[in-house]
Amino acid sequence: MKLEAPTSLSSTRPLLHGGALPWVGLGVFRVPSxxxxxxxxxxxxxxxxRHVDTARLYGNEVEVGEAVRxxxxxxxxxxxxxxxxxxxHGYDPTMRAVEGSFARLDVGPIDLMLVHWPVLGLRRETWRALERCLADGMVKAIGVSNYMAHHLEEMTVYAHEKPSVNQIEVHPFLQQREARGWCRAEGVVVEAYSPLAKGRRLDHxxxxxxxxxLGRTPAQVMLRWGLEREMVVLPKSVSPDRMAENADLFGWSLGEACLxxxxxxxxxxxxGWDPRQMP
Ligand SMILES: NC(=O)c1ccc[n+]([C@@H]2O[C@H](COP(=O)([O-])OP(=O)(O)OC[C@H]3O[C@@H](n4cnc5c(N)ncnc54)[C@H](OP(=O)(O)O)[C@@H]3O)[C@@H](O)[C@H]2O)c1
Structure with missing residues (x-):
């Protein structure tokens, strides 16, 4: 199916479990509580x-929920x-973790709940719990993060539901072609985290x-590369000016030669961390 290119911050793409995911999200790792x-x-x-990416680890689910309300x-x-x-991780701890996030966010069903990292030995039971939460309606979609092709392949053995999303580090300096290829073939949306390479390569x-x-900024070029390579991008900034810069991604394109x-x-x-080494 040909994807419709995004035209604004509220442009979305479909998810396997239903629902629509905005192409651009605000990442809130290291956004203060x-x-x-x-x-x-x-x-x-x-x-x-129209999309905020948090985690229990970030310690700001309460703040995200308050802002949404x-x-x-x-x-x-x-x-x-x-x-x-x-x-x-594990069945019971994951059930409690989702209940905890649900209570801290306090916005009703969570649009997407991800397994943050492919923890060895517990992936199957963690996923079984997320499938339960999806069936119960506590979350609207479930997915994974930091899963490489071998972790995704392993899921085909135990998962009843495919992950709707795989959130991995991707930018022009780390392209994760194998994992992205796997996801494309299976209809799994790739979300690019650290799409600005944490701001470290903007002077390349x-x-x-x-x-x-193109009369654009380096940050816009890196983010637009992600969008044109069919990824959702999750730039983080605490600065309203940079947020605006990072959102000015529509009505222009890189074109094939620049891509x-x-x-x-x-x-x-x-x-950041390297899931390629995780068995
Ligand atoms: N699933 C995972 O394991 C995982 C891991 C890492 C990240 N993530 C997600 O992905 C999000 C983004 O990743 P990230 O925070 O690692 O890195 P990033 O978005 O690539 O870069 C953020 C850094 O770049 C700066 N920045 C933002 N916009 C800029 C601009 N236009 N010009 C210059 N500098 C700019 C920010 O500073 P200021 O804030 O001061 O503007 C911050 O230091 C996270 O917040 C989180 O939601 C997920």
């Missing part, structure tokens, strides 16, 4: 962001993702050259 955190998420929602938006206008952290000569040629120049930047190194 407390009123400052609520203000960051509210600023993004005011600018038109205070935004004045209808609940179904905002897509909220959370994740099951590593010490909550080729990224800057493409940006200058290929960015494709050529693959280096294979992660900026």
């Amino acid at each position: 407390g009123s400052d955190g609520v203000a960051v998420v509210l600023a993004a929602l005011d600018q038109g962001y 205070a935004s004045g938006l209808a609940r179904d206008e905002v897509f909220v993702t959370s994740k099951v952290w590593n010490d909550d 000569a080729e990224v800057r050259a493409v940006a200058a040629e 290929e120049r960015l494709d050529a930047l693959e280096e294979g190194g992660v900026t």
